[in-house]
Amino acid sequence: MNIFRHFETRIEAALNALVAEGTLPSGLDFSRIAVEPPRDASHGDLSTNAAMVLSKPAGMNPRALAEKLVEKLKSEAAVTEVTIAGPGFINLRLTSEIWLGGILDVLAAGAAYGASTLGAGKNVNVEYVSANPTGPMHVGHVRGAVFGDALANLLEKVGYRVCREYYINDAGGQIEVLARSAFMRYREALGETITIPEGLYPGDYLVPVGVALAKTHGDKLLKAPDTEWLPVVRDTTMAMMMDLIRGDLAVLGIVHEVFFSERTLHQNGAVEAVLKLLDEKGLIYTGVLERPKGDASEDWEERPQTLFRSTQFGDDQDRALKKSDGSWTYFAPDIAYHYDKFQRGFTTLIDVWGADHSGYIKRVKAAVAAITDNQAEIDVKVCQMVRLFRDGEPFRMSKRAGDFITLRDVVDEVGKDAVRFMMLTRKNDASLDFDFAKVMEQSRDNPVFYVQYAHARICSVLRNAAEQGIDIAEASLAKADLSLLKDEAELALVKQMGAFPRAIEQAAQAHEPHRIAFALNDLAASFHGLWNKGKDEPGLRFILADNRDVTIARLTLIRAAALVLSAGLGVLGVKPAEEMR
Template sequence: MNIFALFTQHVRAAVSALAADGIVLPEAALDRVVVEAPRDPTHGDLATNAAMVLSKDAGMKPRDLAEKIAARLAAVPDVAKVDIAGPGFINLTVKAEVWPRILSAAVAQGEAFGRVAIGGGAKVNVEYVSANPTGPMHVGHCRGAVFGDALANLLDRAGYDVTREYYINDAGAQVQVLGRSAYLRYREANGETITIPEGLYPGDYLKPVGEALKAAYGDRLMTAPEAEWLPLCRDAAIDAMMSEIRGDLEALNVSHSVFFSERSLQAPVDKVRASIEALRAQGNIYEGVLERPKGADDADWEEREQTLFRSTAFGDDVDRPLMKSDGTYTYFASDIAYHKDKADRGFLNQIDVWGADHGGYVKRMQAALKAISGGKAALDVKLVQLVRLFRDGEPVRMSKRSGDFVTLREVVDEVGRDAVRFMMLYRKNDATLDFDLAKVVEQSKDNPVFYVQYAHARCRSILRNAAAAVPDMDLGAAALSAAALDRLDDQGEVAIIQRIAQYPRLIEAAAQAHEPHRVAFYLYELASDFHSQWNRGKDSSHLRFIMENDRQMTAARLALVQGIVTVLRSGLAILGVEAVEEMR
């Protein structure tokens, strides 16, 4: 039971009924009507913006329209009170019997509770991580991996058909540098003393690649020309790095259904050229000269004619070059082809998860997809900010293996997957995250992942204790959902049920905003509600969950505990965090 969806229907029905009073509103206007929990719980249980968003269409002042809508809502059987606040917000208080029905539904539906259908089965492509295969993944990649994976989980729960994709940057200058770096390690494996020059990758992670090349080719490549050894070393290094990246992602419980190679955009068919020609046919490609960028040094600026995409026609700040002076494609040209390929595969809803340093690239990519798809496809780019790594408040700067950064695997191995995933989601993606390796394993309320997992473990312990204390009581979902839930009238119990009732609406809102951190925040609040009620039961015996002298109340409270378990398990699954049975 989704109380917010139910009352949205009630509000829309009330608005539609106003046609009988001569107030005619376009059907499409009803899509702007939402029902939310009010920010201040003293204002009621539900609030709607209906009068505020529809007043212009109705040709009325918001408060006047609110009074008419409120009069209709007052007749809804589940409504106890209707108030109008400020310029026209409508606040609703529901009858007490509504909350037991919601808890009953949550317990009976189990895993299905909170699943919503706003996606309608629409295909959506979430591309995330996509780290260059030039070395091990670091903590910055870790945050993007967790965010993208949780977002995909969230969208799946909201009814979308989700594809999880990784774009392998296996073309371009950076993999040539990787190949040269691997070749030096190959020479080292053959007994040569090497020095890693500036501009190549210095980390020890390429030593195994050098050893593998030696095993495969002996010393034959030592005297071979670069044209022969470079592609061999490059491909061997890419394969090794992608194998390691897949292993790192598996350790983090992150999976992709598609790994897309950048090289495939140019062979066997040149899709980049095809994309450029498609834009040219639209009149969106021209040969021209760009203005010198602000701040560019005159000595470094070369004014020359280039192949340009008319991106300003689609919301970008300047037009963008697609060809380099040597005749090769720019990264942007390849990215246009890649996003066109996704659109051609049926993904008109595309989400890219990028590092914050790519913020200046967003407008041009959105402009390009809009142009290349004829306005049919849309791109939402979620920027993931930096992770600052600490241990007991002191910065952690580098690892030996990588050469200059801490690897994702090192962090996961030290604190565990669950701590990494939850804490990476406990701040909004576009806010810098301070990650303290010591604090994320503390067993305290100040450590959110522990606090939430402990709530689930404590609930499961209560249910196990109940099975021992009242062994003949049926603790199945059907029996608990049919318990006398109207007896749950303590303020703490009602507050927990009201929090559980918010869960389906939370999934909708978080999925629409592409913000999985909302789930993490919500779980902490639900855990806090539960721990508070548990502590009250320690001090007041009549509030304990197991009342051996009152089986009816025990059944009702165990249903409440099962409702908490249901939601915690569901939300933790979205975050990719284990719902533990007990804490050790």
Template sequence: MNLFAEIKTLVLTSLEAMVAEGSLPDGLDMRNVAVEPPRDAAHGDMATNAAMVLAKAAKSKPRDIADVLAAKLADDPRVAEATVAGPGFLNLRLAEGQWQRIVPAVLSAGTDFGRSDMGAGIKVNVEYVSANPTGPLHVGHTRGAVFGDALAGLLDFAGYDVMREYYINDGGAQVDVLARSVYLRYLEAHGHKVEFPEGTYPGDYLVPLGETLKAQFGDSLVDRPESEWLLQVREFATDAMLDLIKDDLGALGVTMDKWFSEKSLYGTGRIEGALQSLEDKGLIYQGTLEPPKGKLPEDWEAREQTLFRSTDHGDDVDRPVKKSDGAWTYFAPDIAYHYDKIERGFDQLIDVFGADHGGYVKRMKAAVSALSDGKVPLDVKLCQLVKLYKNGEPFKMSKRAGTFITLRDVVDEVGPDVTRFIMLTRKNDAPLDFDFDKAMEQSKENPVFYVQYAHARVASVLGKAEIACDDAALSGADLSKLTHPAELALLAKIAEWPRAMETAARTNEPHRIAFFLYDLAAEFHALWNRGNDEPGIRFIQEDAEETRTRLALVRACQLVIAAGLGILGVTPLNEMR
């Protein structure tokens, strides 16, 4: 049940009637007509922008459209009042009993309430994290992992067919650097004194790998030329790092559906095939590029390269795919990887990148547009930096990692639930301050506590009730008794859940779910606190039916909280400790 969708359908039906009777011209685009909560609750229960968005095309004044539409809406038994405000805004008050209809719908559906078929089974590939397999995941990867996983959960709830995917960057020079770093730890395990050259990985996390390598190969690789050990050490080290990454993601509650190896693109003709597809469309040519911005002409040596005509698909400049020496650029395998996604039949692609990949967005979008002839959209989400604080000071880096704060540092400090929720309290493209002290604080200022506390409070009340309070029993409650303004406010917020979820899914913004849950918890806690002063609205009453009525309301609230937390990958707690 989606009460906002019901009223929107009523609005659209009324507009169609206005077209039929000649009040509006035929052929109007109704796609931007919306029904949503008003900015000020004092204005009504819902508001529609219909008159404002149709006025120009209809060649009418917004208020004239709104006056006619208001009269039609007021004739519906679900609408108590339709009021025109300002130049043509239309505010609606629902008839008595409309908000209360939401409770049995929630109790019947459980945590599936609000689940939508909006996605209609559209196949979406969400690629996230995709860190180089050279060390532990750091705090920046943590934010990307949480965002990508929550987005995948959101799209799944909205009816999309979602694949969670990790692109293993194991085809470049960085894995050779990893192998050399592990080899140094291997020599160290044999008692050799070693120094780590600049650019290698000196973190302590490689010490166990050196010891394992020693146990596996003995001293057979000591003092041998690199050509004899590089390939096997690289494979060993990459596999070990992937195990570490999977373990880190598991600690955060993230499980991937597919791990795609960049290395699998090399020597298989897949890169060549993707570029041939572009060449067949006239988008590959030999040429030279202008000097990069900020480079003086004398610093620039023009070289003829193989270029992708990405400017034909919205990029600022054309991009090289093969160097003058015949080697692939780093962009070439990425083109092939996205071509593989298109060939696998995905209808939409989403890439979650770190903040340092901002300059990569246009070229990747251009490639996908060219490869799919504009049929497969690519949405790139950039996750901005996270700053960590503890005791009022910046959190110190991990000695184990050597140069950065790891995902495990964060999860070990506050747990996966807190980590996930806090990471979603800002939009992905806004910087985030993560304060460990506030994250563990039991107050309204800590959003994850505030939301989980609401869920736990309902569990406590249900446990204390001396009546049958399973969902089936609560469904028969007399909900007409829920008339207090604080009760109606909670009902209205519960009813908003399906709309809020679909809006978040449509915009690929899972942080909206965290915001909604906080607002829902606020309405619940406000009702709880009002009960301290007004005994008549307390959840447990002397009269069993009065109790059943109020327990039905708060149980519906609890189910929506659980559904939202489930999307975010956060555990709904029944007890706070």
């Protein structure tokens, strides 16, 4: 049971009762009412702003309204005290039984703890990574990949049906460049000595592609004209690059359900179709864009182009759909792509992009609004840059060919779990510092370690208990007398666990998985604090030789805490550590 959600409904019931007896007018909007933990725990267990929010529409003084509401809430089960504070906050204090009961919920739910039906099975499409298929993924892709994946997990956790999607940019000019680069490697594989010309991809990840081409085609392609070998080489290369990328993503534990090819949109006429749709709405014209202000470059020239009236949907400028030579811009198939998502039944779209694409948000939102007649909502999450540090020193990747840090480099050095957690310790729209040393550091300062250590510590205590012959089977723990948990720090931990489902829901609604990382850090802090309290007061230790019942109750408590930690880590895609070594 989500205690906050439970009391939300109880408060609404109380308000409805007040409406029924004429104390409050009907037709009030309850949507802004919040039930939350008070900022200061001394105020109580729960706090609601109901009286303040409803005061104006009800035409009542907030405190007077609060008093009426308090009358109703006093009789509520599990409520021990109701007070009015400040401008009209209503603070509730609950029995410790109801909080302690939450421990059983955790045990019953296990790693699924915090799951809810908020999303009601609604389809959500999360598009993330979508890196150009021209080589292995580099470190710059990692944050968006982890963010998108954790967000997808989070939405699934609260009951959405999530489609994880990757848009393959396999139609642009860079694909031909890639194919030509692979062709060089093909010649190399046939025994030629090659030098990769300027402008082609020099990376040696194409060497296996050349070998594969040579194996399949022998020297047949050498004699063929461009028009013949190019499609062959392109398709083979693309397939191998996507395998490479899927492998990279797998290293991070990421698996997409749908890989959507841009090229298919050109081939099946979807781009023309969506342009026709926009044209019928009168949103397309031929015109000339103005020179961007502040652009003093020489090579600017006026060009008549096919333009989309994105300014009608909040964009700053109309946007080109065709280049001056009549071919499509990148934007045109992208509209078709988003329309395709809509046609596949998605009315909630989330795109995860890097900071370098932020200038693209308005036009895509405009396009989605236009083609779906505002029937779909799209949220574009931009992940700001990751700055890399080694031992506190920033370092940049040089642009020189081949000299970039790959996703695999990072994962090989610090491990999948550390990378994933660290990437989620900032909100997406703030830039993030990633220090290789800090991620591996075993200290309070490193949240990756700190949270893992809390979990491992609990596992360690449970192992010790088992060695001492204490039955820690789930079924036995479920029968513990939890009323023996009386210490303030114990109850604080229990309340924090009880608030966890709420944290999950709010993170999901805000599309902000980083909040889970912070909630876990807080939970770990409460546990470490409790553990250490047992040092000062031996009577508070988890395992007491002379009191089996209290021991069982405490082991149940920390077992539940471990489950909550692993539930949260699960959302982040991080495996909880059983021990630290």
